[in-house]
Amino acid sequence: MSTGRSVILIVFDGLGDRPNPALGNRTALQAAYRPNLNRMARLGITGLLDTVSPGVVAGSDTSHLSLLGYDPRRYYTGRGPFEAMGLGIEVRPGDIAFRANFATREGGTITDRRAGRISSGTEELSEVLNREIDGVEFIFRPGVEHRGALVMRGEGLSDALSDSDPHDVGKPPREVVALDKGAERTASVLNRYLKEAREALERHPVNVRRRSEGKGPANELLVRGAGRVPDLPPFRQVHGFSGACIAGIPMITGICALLGMEVIKVEGATGSLYTNVDGKIAAAVEASRRHRFVIVNIKGTDVAGHDRNPVEKKGVIERADRAMGRILEVADRAVIAVTGDHSTPCSTGEHSGDPVPLLVFSPDGRRDSVMSFDEVSVARGALRLRGTELIEYLKQAAGLSEKYGA
Structure with a gap:
């Protein structure tokens, strides 16, 4: 292992926010009790980061590629392959992969895109979703709560496909449409599969039971983000040292697995609001003894943001801050x-x-003169970086960079 320090990068998913009346017109980060984060800000250097480039509304997939030093404009082919690999599907060249959601459909209309954030029964539901149609194998794996991944495997498949997910409630599932002339057969087979999946889920005992309990059934499979496996050079080859990843969501672990990084599993690391943050931080500390770079994803801030719950987002930050004492x-x-x-x-x-x-x-x-860690305070900091620049800055800070030039 080369001389220099290790780097531990803690990524709060969806951390950035705007002032909210529920918190006295502060962001969740401003309102949170965060002594450890503030201490690091006071004794370190701060700033703002555009994870792709200024103004770009980044997804977690493109932003994590960027944070790891891979320009998403060059390497991104869709989130599906990362999600599938993170859930343990051995994606092969030519496979088409999708992100998937269990959803609730009533009278032909989607009433809940997350099926009440279903937390049990998804393994049983998944058993009826693996099948073959017209020479195309469909492989489904459930993920955290309502999430999952679907892979199509067969000859001559295309990823030029629209989503079946309407991305909103009160609308019917969309028919998948071929986005170029070479994708018509793929779209046709996929639509047949989604119809069969709908029928199988509707009568599944898990959903019969959910209805009897007054819960919305997980009777629709929504797919989006079709993509092929990207050709990603290994992390060690790009940066000159090994890396590790600690995350509770398959999409992040899938990206890191494709890069050849060690994916560390932590008990209770679910990618939900109450994930095992203490376990994640402890695992990162230990992993930093074996690897020069460790990335940790804390998903709960993003979950609370999507739920439009600033009080819960504040709570996630406070729980994570307490865990930071270990780091x-x-x-x-x-x-x-x-x-x-x-x-x-x-x-x-x-x-x-x-x-x-x-x-x-x-x-x-x-160091700079910033005394606390929040969106407003760090705007006075010394750093203003883009996503792919961050890892380069961290490498030089750790003494891991090679000299550029004579």
């Missing part, structure tokens, strides 16, 4: 960075193009 123990041998992958304002419930706050802390690193 300060390794500040003598690691550069610690904290940021978001994008903004998810609670006022809108959707991603926005607002920059996210950033701090970089090491005892002998540069």
Whole structure:
């Protein structure tokens, strides 16, 4: 292993926000009790980060590629392959992969895109979703709550497909449409599959039971984000050292697995509001002894943002801040960075193009005059970076960069 320190990058998913009346016109980050984050900001260097580029409304997939040093404009082919690999599907060349949701459909209309955030029964539901139609194999794996991934495997398939997900309630599922002339057969077979899946889910015992309990059935499968497996050079080859990933959502672990990074599983790391943050931070500290770079994703801030719940988002930040005390123990041998992958304002419930706050802390690193970690305070900081630039900045801060030029 080369000389220098390790880097631990903590990514609060959807961290950035806007002032909210429920918090006295403060953001969740401003309102949260965050002594450890503020301490790192006070003793470190801060600023704002555009995870792709200014004004771009980034997804978690494109932003994490960027944070890992891979320009999404070059490498991104859709979220589906990452989601599928993160759920344990061995995606092969030529496979077409989708993100998928269990949803509730009543009278032909989607009434809940998340089927009440269904938390049990998805394994049983999934058993009826693996089948073959017209020589095309369909492979489905459930993920956290309502989420899952679907893979189509067969000859001559295309990813030039529209979504079946209407992306809103009160609308029917969309028919999948071929987006170029070479995708007609793929679209046709997929529509047949979704029809069969709808019929099988409707009569499934899990949904019969849910209806009897007054719960919305998970009787529709919505798919989106069709994509082929991208050709990604390994993380070690690009950066010169090994990396590890700790996350509770398959899309993030899928990206890291495709890059050849170690994916570390932590008990209770669910990608939900009450994920095991303490376990994630402890695992990151341990992993930093084996790897020069460790990335940790904390999903709960994004979940609360999408739920338009600023009080819950504040709570996620406070729980994570308490866990941060452990990470300060390794500040003598690691550069610690904290940021978001994008903004998810609670006022809108959707991603926005607002920059996210950033701090970089090491005892002998540069400092600025910022005293607290929030969207407004760090705007006075010394840093203004784009996503792919962050890992380069962190590498030099850790003494891991090669000299550029003579």
